[in-house]
Amino acid sequence: MLTPRSIQSSLGFRDKIFSFDYILVFSILILGIISMFAMYSTDGGEFKYHTNSHILRFFIFFGLFFFISLIKVRFWHDQSYVIYFLFFLLLLGVKYFGLTSSGSKRWLDLYFMNLQPSELMKVGLILFLAKYYHRVSIENMNGIMHLFTPIIALIAPVLLVATQPDLGTSILIASGGIVVAWLAGVRIKFFVYCALIFLSLLPVAISFLKPYQKLRILTFLNPERDPLGAGYQIIQSKIAIGSGGLFGKGFLNGSQSYLDYLPEKHTDFIFTLFSEEFGFFGSLFILLLYALIIFRIVNIGNLTRSTFGKLYCYSFATAFFIYVVVNMMMVLGLLPIVGSPLPIMSYGGSSMMAIMFGLGIVMSCKIYKDLPVN
């Protein structure tokens, strides 16, 4: 069934369309549609600002996903460093020209939207490292010279994002990078050393944390510490999910969100709202849908011949998994509130853009699975 490489290098539009992984495409589409209903519910059962702009964004970026899929994976491989540096420049731009909102500087005003480059960097770093490790031979993988570049490439954006300050996103960016390195074959002992160094630096890092960030960690350890203050979000989220029961309260009947008990219901807590209205079975469905998406991405990684493609797909699947799991654990009260959106479901253009961009490259890997990248 393998398409000869010579043909793949000059695929027609129809061939490309036929090469799509439609299970993945439909999974994304279904999740997108579900997210529109959820958004409609957060707006109190009306087509208001959030719903309308979420629908619009989903379709725009879904289009972007197709567009990116159709471009040869070699192009993405070749431009990986450029893309990374572009995103890095945007991050630097945030530092100097960014918009400040509730104490942190995370956005660039692009007039038609507020762009959050840290979200893009999640994909950018994976892309950069996938290319980097693609080029490094297995023998040199653990050479000290080849550790240097990835560490710089990882630390620089993470520090920039952490000082915005946006601890959650910086951790997610870092975790994506670490996954690539680990998959590429960097020795485990190296990670252990890094972890030890990190732990020894932790007290210093904590002293740099903002008071609200320290509070969040303390609150996570004991949410009932201050039920009306910092612990409020976790407690209310657990109440909403728990009160959903087996079948949920029904669409548009989530009293916790409808009566504003739920904080950030459009963004980080969108799963809570869905879970309250559709109960355990609804939540399980969402969970399975995400598992399916991740499975399909991993599957594309298996099919892809190039190291770049494999590394990228596996890493992206793992990062995607981490985003989903971190968000869910957060709203289920298993992790501190760090502020990470649920991919595709949450409101937010930059996150949607980054995820669709990343998925587009995955699909491009699928279409050009047999084509070498260099």
Place this chain on the structure above:
Amino acid sequence: MLNPGSGSTVIKSKLIGRRMFLLTAAKAVVMVGLVGRLISLQINQATKYKSLSDKNRFREWKLAPERGVIKDFFDQELASNEPLYQVHLVPENTKNLNQLFVRLKSILDISDKKISYLKRLINKQKPWEPVIVSDNLNWADFSRINLFLHELNGVEPIVSVARTYPDNSSAHILGYVSQISAKDLKTKKYLKNLSVPGMTVGKTGLERKLDEKIIGKVGFQRYEVNAFGKRIKEIKINKGESGISFKTTLDYEVQKYTNELLKDKAAAVCVMDIYNGDIVSLVSAPTFQPNAFVHGLDKDYWNSLIKDGKKPLTNKAMSGLYPPGSTIKTLVAFSALENKIIKPSDTFRCKGKIELHGEKFHCWEKKGHGIVNLRKGIQRSCDVYFYEISRKLGVDRLSETAKKFGLGKQVLTDFVEERSGIVPNTKWKKKFIGQNWYIGETLHSGIGQGYFQSTPIQLCLMTAQIANGGYKIKPRIIFDKENNGLKNYLDFKLKNPEKLLTTELLIKNFKLKPLFEDKKNIDIIKDAMFSSSNEPGGTSYRHRIENPKFTFAGKTGSSQIKRFTEAQREAEVKQIDLNYKDRDHALFIAFAPYKDPKYAISVVVEHGGSGGSAAAPIAKKVIKKVIERHDLRKEISYAEGDSI
């Protein structure tokens, strides 16, 4: 593979695949963990979180119920409810608060102080929580607010109900209501679930006695509220139940009339039906404004009440303790007759004083009354006569009789403010004072001085039980058909005015409880009281009513505040010349009409001087009023099936 280093690529791919496999396994574990957490929250703990969610969602506001109404015997409302006009302000519905206050000030009479207080309150509260701008508006102001409502955004006219009393005439017996205090909540169990803003409770009098039943059941409004406490929609409303209404035995007309008579005095009047014990009137003066307590008391008014030496807040008819003075002589004489100490015809010579163990005991008549028998002794209220018989009678036998007639214990039930007074005897003194009884004290007791303490309502009960022929009655203030002691006896008496039954038969047939051994003795006392009021020389002869319809038989009394010094006695100092505070309390007891007694009355005028001059004229007017209204009262009784 065609690209250079393809061998290395294969190894690399294998390594990546192996590591990816590990990662996938880890992912599966985490996913299972997430599902486990979902199961724990949404299945195992669903009930707990559902109830927490409802607790979030619903908020209840309690609604104060309407108090039951208290009516008089003629169904006139003595304590009722009136619509209460209030103006509330919801700050969030106002665009410009300052402008609104300027506009409100032009419509209502609000002080700048109040406005700055309200502004401070608004700053403290959530913007949708209403503040009360005016808690008790009159109708004119309220309708003006309604007229200008379109330019007063955020202002809400509210109609509620509050206790109201037609006037001050029954303030003491009705009592008053006021906001629930922390102490109320602690001491009164029935208030446990009744703590509602704006709720009032009975603090004294009937309002307090009946509080538990009259207060009603609290209603509630259940609202769905959002995270900020703002009401989103009403889920359920339960208006609660208004309290039970009560009909009393009081006569509002007599209350008003008596109250007017007692104006400017510190005095008390009690009128009782002698057969069923109905309290027709119970007035204490000076009175106060019960309405002033309903909406938070004005400080100046409160101060003026508690600083007033005439003690307007005390219900003197029930809580005022006065030595019964000469009014007790009726019982002293009766006790002496019952105990066969004397015969009515026995005489003593009164020379104005007697001496006992070197101590002088004066008669109020310095000149003396000469030869005195029982009838004359009561008629003239000769102290010497009663010194003599009480010495023979002894205080213990006297106290036994006095207690039988209701002195020394509370007359009504469940009035916290009612006092029981003191009926002294040798045991009592030993117990409470720790000393032996002196014979001299018996003499003082015989004229109702010394340790004796009684309330006007007790004296009224005593008189009623003499007047009805010596039968025990249970006084009542709440009208109640079932509880009417002498009803059957009275029925019989009314239907067979000619037929005379012997006392034994009467007692047997009508289950009467006689307070006498010999019925004749009661009649002797009644006759003596008649002479005191209606024969020349009697202490209240000046105030008699000759019309037999109203003719009363009474006994005067005065209770000494300060003992007269020998010098004063020599100088024949008159009561009127003394300082107000040093004057005697004036007392008068009576029953009427003499031929066929129906009502008993007691009057106490603090520092009024002598009973004959200060208390008897009041009693005379009240008796007349009560008897004039007797036929009306009887009609109601028949209609209610509660005859007399």
